[in-house]
Amino acid sequence: MRQSVFAYMKKKYKVSPEYPWRKYDTNAVFRHSDNRKWFALVMEVKREKLGMSGEGYVDAINLKIDDRMLKDVLVGEKGILPAYHMNKEHWITVVLDGTVGEDKLHELIQLSYEATASKKKKEKMRPPEEWLIPANPRPQRDTGQLEL
Secondary structure, three states, X not given: OHHHHHHHHHHHHXXXXXXXXXXXXXXXXXXXXXXXXXXXXXXEEEHHHHOOOOOOEEEEEEEEOOOHHHHHHHHOOOOEEEOOOOOOOOEEEEEOOOXXXXXXXXXXXXXXXXXXOOHHHHHHHOOOOOOOOOOOOEEXXXXXXXXX
């Protein structure tokens, strides 16, 4: 599943994995091109460190979720845990063993991408939430309808 996630992020966000640690040379970060902030960390983690049964390692991805209520709901789902080795207030860990479906994983990656984007990029991604309505509309003289 790791390679599938890498291919998805390369295609969707036009980013490649970076391997910043020699000691952990399979752990990869994905960054925004403009602000260099991480939006995903893919790593191999000992199953026991994630509270999972069995021995050995499992692939996992850390993603940022800004909405605390959503994060708390997500952490209750199978395959989604409090962040391993990151701030548990804003990050989650998703086990890449097929427990979490591909569509759901892509949605979570998108949320993390948006949460870590620069202000300029966020403005482009999200439509404005406010409407401008004239405070004092005037009736049109000949039709009686309001003029905006």
